[in-house]
Amino acid sequence: MKILVTGGAGFIGSHVTDRLLAMDHEVTVLDDFNDYYNPAFKRANLVSARKNPRFRMVEGDVARMATLRAIFSESKPDMVIHLAARAGVRASLKDPFLYQRVNVEGTLNVLECARAARVTKLAFGSTSSVYGLNTKLPFSETDSLLNIVSPYSATKLAGEALCRAYSHLYKMDIAVFRFFTVYGPRGRPDMVIYQFSEKILADQPIPVFGDGSSQRDYTYVDDIVQGVTAATNREFGFEIFNLGESETTSLNDLIHLLEKNLGRQAKIQRLTEQPGDVPRTFADITKARHLLGYDPQTKIAEGIPKFTSWFRKERA
Numbered sequence: 001m002k003i004l005v006t007g008g009a010g011f012i013g014s015h016v017t018d019r020l021l022a023m024d025h026e027v028t029v030l031d032d033f034n035d036y037y038n039p040a041f042k043r044a045n046l047v048s049a050r051k052n053p054r055f056r057m058v059e060g061d062v063a064r065m066a067t068l069r070a071i072f073s074e075s076k077p078d079m080v081i082h083l084a085a086r087a088g089v090r091a092s093l094k095d096p097f098l099y100q101r102v103n104v105e106g107t108l109n110v111l112e113c114a115r116a117a118r119v120t121k122l123a124f125g126s127t128s129s130v131y132g133l134n135t136k137l138p139f140s141e142t143d144s145l146l147n148i149v150s151p152y153s154a155t156k157l158a159g160e161a162l163c164r165a166y167s168h169l170y171k172m173d174i175a176v177f178r179f180f181t182v183y184g185p186r187g188r189p190d191m192v193i194y195q196f197s198e199k200i201l202a203d204q205p206i207p208v209f210g211d212g213s214s215q216r217d218y219t220y221v222d223d224i225v226q227g228v229t230a231a232t233n234r235e236f237g238f239e240i241f242n243l244g245e246s247e248t249t250s251l252n253d254l255i256h257l258l259e260k261n262l263g264r265q266a267k268i269q270r271l272t273e274q275p276g277d278v279p280r281t282f283a284d285i286t287k288a289r290h291l292l293g294y295d296p297q298t299k300i301a302e303g304i305p306k307f308t309s310w311f312r313k314e315r316a
Contacts, residue, residue, distance in 0.1 A: 001232065002026045004077040006062050006110060007084030009033065011186050012125065012179070014045035015225045016081060017055070023229065026054045028075040030068075030084065032061040036091070037189045044314075045186050062106035065113070072117045079121040079232060082110045085156070088190055089129060090274060092152035103155035104162075111166045121173045123231045124163050128180040128217070128244065128281045129153035138284040141178070141240045149278065160240065167238035175231040177224075180244030180283045184221030184303065185310035193218075193304075196255065197311050200262050205269035212252035215280040217244040220298035220306070230292040244283025245296050257300065261308040 003020055007013040008029030020027050029046070033039040049055045056075065060067035062084045085103050086092070092099045107124070114122055131139045132147035148154050160176050167174040183193045199206045227243040249257075255266050288294035298306070 001078045002028070002076060003079045003081060003232070004028045004030065004071065004075055005081045005083065006030045007082075007125075009042040009046050010083065011045075011188050012182055012221060012224060013083040014042070014049070014186055015221050016083065016228050017046070017049050019225045019229050020232070021049060021052045021054060023232070024054070025232070028056045028058060028071065028077065030058050030060055030062065030071055032084075033059060036086065041186075041189070062109055063101050065109050068109050068113045072113045072119070076117070077119055079123070080110060080114055080119055081123045081228065082107065083125040085125065087152070087188070089150040089152050089277065091190070092150055092155070093275065096151035099151050099155045103152075104158045107159040108162055111162055114172070115166060115170050120171065121235075122163070123175045123177065123228060124159060126156045126160050126176050126178045127153060128178050128242070128283065129278070130157045130160070130178060131278075131281065133278055137280070138246065138282040139242065140284040141242060141287055149275075164238055173235045174238050175236070176240040177228055178240065178242050179224055180217040180219045180242065180281055182219050182221050182224050184307055185314070186221070187307065193254070193258070193307060194311070196258055196266065197262060197308060198315070200258060200264045200266050203264070203267070205267040206255070207269050207271050208251065208255075209271050209277065210273040212250065212255070214251050214277070215248040215282070216251075217247065217281045217283045218249055218254070218300050218303070219243065219245045219296065220303040223296035223298055226296070227288055227292055227294045230294060234292065236291060239287075239291065241288040241292060241294070242283040242285050243288060243294065244281070244285055245299070246283050246285045247299065248280060248282050249300050254300075257304045258308065261305050
């Protein structure tokens with residue numbers, strides 16, 4: 001199968017790309033290598049993929065329709081895995097218009113190009129942030145989504161809605177994946193596990209917003225990749241899937257795990273809670289288990305040592 005992966009040089013995208021190549025697919029990656037973090041990190045993510053003759057790299061922005069049309073015309077994909085997005089809750093507060101342009105307009109561009117090229121199979125990377133301040137636990141795909149608290153989550157929910165509309169109108173097979181706090185090798189520098197590891201090893205204070213009791217469903221990247229790539233050989237019309245570990249870990253417990261595996265004690269800088277943050281995330285993965293065969297394998301006690309080993313070798 002020929003597969004176009006947008007955002008394929010990023011954290012999740014590069015792991016998905018590697019897995020697809022291992023599955024013998026032909027993969028075209030589109031990435032704009034923006035400066036949200038060091039573009040050299042993204043280029044390093046694709047070192048292995050570039051050695052594969054079934055891999056092709058294109059630099060470009062999903063918000064530019066002309067770029068997308070050319071890529072669809074040249075690569076003629078059978079499927080699109082749309083992971084290109086501006087990520088991060090706090091950054092979206094600073095520039096919501098950028099998030100709207102990339103996450104909403106960019107997604108519409110991808111869907112419209114897919115429709116025009118008669119590509120009927122697509123996967124879309126969304127986020128657990130769409131559940132916002134939901135108090136019902138665990139979060140289910142059928143829960144109400146009326147408690148969004150950041151521009152980032154609003155733009156991702158808009159992307160989901162566009163996917164639903166295009167699936168209905170044009171009979172496209174679309175899987176929407178709500179990712180729950182993904183971590184692992186190649187993780188983004190703005191993510192908490194990366195930031196804390198960097199500061200702990202540098203003997204610098206780590207910023208802890210609130211009392212550390214907030215909880216996240218931390219999900220190892222290999223498990224996310226398993227769920228995403230399962231959609232390549234299944235058809236179900238339009239479906240939304242939670243991809244998480246279905247376990248929660250408090251911020252305080254996460255810090256203790258990092259201290260243990262880095263061999264250093266963290267210096268804590270207590271700060272007030274930030275606008276847009278949510279107190280907890282917790283995925284109900286029953287649907288993904290049933291329809292995708294999703295079966296996450298890496299508990300956080302195993303995943304953190306894998307991450308810190310990579311971090312010491314590749315980043316520290």
